[in-house]
Amino acid sequence: MVDRSFPTPETPVADLGQNIRAARQGQGLSLRELARRTGVTASALSQIETGKTRPTAKTAYEIAQQLGVTLAELSTGTTEAAIPAEPLSGHLQGAELDAMAVHLRKAVEFIPRDAQRTVGLQGGETFRVLSGHSLPGANCLLLTYEPDASSPPNDEFVRHNGHEFNYLVAGKLVIEVGAERYELCPGDTLTFPATTPHRLSNPWSESAQLLSLFLDSPPHHR
Structure with a gap:
């Protein structure tokens, strides 16, 4: 059975708009300034922040980038998405042990299933954030496309910085590049x-699940 990633008691729903507003105000950014940086209108951003409309995946990703946070942090409304590592044991002692513990708290991140927020987007697309601060320069998402869902909607194409890696978990999906x-x-x-302008759509009667990795910078080609 396909895990559709829809809200359940075990899957908290992110208040994305409220979290965007809190992060923006926490950085002293005006609505107009963040709108300018992300390339959306101030009125559209205001509607997103108040929950009147939902962003596209590209807009959510761009907002997170301009705020200097990950999608996980934006969906949870916190800058600390990680679960602290367990104390180390063994032969390490003193300063060496302390240094290793500090390193692991930054580099190792455990996000339990019930802490992964689900975010609904325009066009019938839903995503769940699987990665956080310990994967620098990347965001890992599990996206669900219901039948007739498309991103972006209305036969439009989208493009943004970086690179995308996509792995289809279930169903069928069209990706136009x-x-x-x-x-x-x-x-x-x-x-x-x-x-490159691209769009994703599901013209079939079965929902589709896509594991996507958004990389901030394209890999170097030799």
């Missing part, structure tokens, strides 16, 4: 520069 059209089946992967 530039003039190319790819029909993904479970187990298929698709990687592309996110600066």
Whole structure:
């Protein structure tokens, strides 16, 4: 059975708009300034913050980037998404042990299933944040596309900085990159520069799940 990632008692729903506003105000940014940085209108950003509309995946990603936070932090409304590591034991002692503990708190991150927030987006798309601060320069999401869902909606294309890696977990999904059209089946992967106009859609009657990794910078090619 497909795990559709829909809100359940075990899957908290993120108040994304409220968290965006709190993060913006915490940094002393005006609504107009954040709108300018993200390329959306101030009125559209205001509607997102008040929960009147939902952002697209691209807009949520861009807002997180401009606020200098991860999508996990934005969805939870906290700058500390990690569960503290357990105290170390063994032969390490004193300053060496303390240094290792500090390193692990920054580098190792455990996000239990019931702490992963679900975020609803425009076009019938839902995502759950799987990564946090310990994966620098990357955001890992589990996206769900219901039948007839598309991102962005209305036959539009989107592009943003970085690179995308996609792995289809369940169902079928169409990903259009530039003039190319790819029909993904479970187990298929698709990687592309996110600066290329692209869109994702599910024209079938079964929901689809996609594991996506958004990389802030494209990998170096030799």
